[in-house]
Amino acid sequence: PTVLATPNFLRRIGIVSGHRGPQNDPGAVCPDGLTENSINYNVASRVVVKLRELGYTVDLLEEFDSRLQDYAADMLISIHANDCRDYGGASGFLVAYSEARPQDGLDNRLMECIAQAYGAKTGLDRRFGLTRDMTDYHIFREIAIRTPGVILELGFMRDDRAILTEDPELLVDGVIDGVLCYLNPNSIVPTPSAP
Numbered sequence: 689p690t691v692l693a694t695p696n697f698l699r700r701i702g703i704v705s706g707h708r709g710p711q712n713d714p715g716a717v718c719p720d721g722l723t724e725n726s727i728n729y730n731v732a733s734r735v736v737v738k739l740r741e742l743g744y745t746v747d748l749l750e751e752f753d754s755r756l757q758d759y760a761a762d763m764l765i766s767i768h769a770n771d772c773r774d775y776g777g778a779s780g781f782l783v784a785y786s787e788a789r790p791q792d793g794l795d796n797r798l799m800e801c802i803a804q805a806y807g808a809k810t811g812l813d814r815r816f817g818l819t820r821d822m823t824d825y826h827i828f829r830e831i832a833i834r835t836p837g838v839i840l841e842l843g844f845m846r847d848d849r850a851i852l853t854e855d856p857e858l859l860v861d862g863v864i865d866g867v868l869c870y871l872n873p874n875s876i877v878p879t880p881s882a883p
Contacts, residue, residue, distance in 0.1 A: 696743035699871060702759055702835075703739075704766035704827060705732035709750035716771035718845055724769045727852050731842060732767045734860040739867065756830045763798055763870060764837040765863065766827055769852060772845040779848050780813040781806060782841040786828035794836040802838055802866035809862035810851060812843055836870075 706728040707715035715724030732748060739746045749755060749764075770782070783803045785795035807814050825839050842859055843852050851858065 697745055700745045700747070700761040701739055701867065702747045702749050702756075702761045702764035702831075702837075703732050703736050704749045704751065704753070704756075704764065705729045706766055706768035706839075707751050708732075709752050711752065713751065716769065716845055718772035718849075722772070722845060722849070722853070724771070724845060727769045727842065727845065728767050730856050731859050731863070734856060735765075735767070735863050738860060738864050742864075751827075756827055758832045759830065759835055760832040761835050763867070764827070764831055764835055765798075765802065765867070766825065766837070766839045767842065767863070768839060769842045770844040770848075774846060775844070777847060778815075778844050780815040781810070781843050782815050782818060782822065783838055784818045784822040784825075785836070785838045786825070787823040788828070789836075795838065798836045798866075798870045799838045801869035802840055802863065805865035805869050806840065806859075806862035809865055810843075810858055812848065812851070 705725075707713045707725040708729050713725065715728065717723050736746045736748045747755065747761070749759075770778070781803075783799050783806070785799045789795040803814050806812070822839050822841070827839075828837055831837050840863070842848075845852060
């Protein structure tokens with residue numbers, strides 16, 4: 689028998705704009721006032737628009753959105769940016785999933801699709817210095833157990849500032865390519881290289 693593909697509109701995708709919400713949490717803040725919240729929202733809202741244009745059902749979610757409790761979807765991506773401190777030339781992105789999820793599960797597949805596509809599109813290197821805040825991210829404990837989820841740190845607000853503020857469409861396209869990789873069951877997701 690022929691297996692029919694799931695129509696795009698039946699695919700639900702959650703996009704969290706990190707630090708956004710009524711708490712007025714700016715996230716990381718640079719000395720000149722650039723906020724992580726503004727970078728995250730600029731990218732997250734554009735990702736939502738593009739995915740909706742492709743016919744997907746997409747929810748733009750806040751950091752502490754009540755809808756996140758038992759949130760059921762094909763995937764959830766929480767978009768963040770690394771802080772503005774001077775790490776002596778720190779550049780690149782990080783992506784992680786819950787340490788409580790299986791290493792060979794859908795969360796890992798989603799993470800690798802996002803990492804491969806985002807790195808290829810943006811030219812940023814993948815970094816592997818994951819923090820507990822990433823692997824035990826509060827949203828991972830809220831979403832439904834069958835919803836694969838990742839947190840993506842787009843880049844460093846100091847050393848990757850130009851791409852984060854001047855070329856958000858490149859970042860958006862990297863995220864979109866990662867989503868499409870994950871949703872295509874025939875795509876080959878490479879094993880990550882060791883840090």
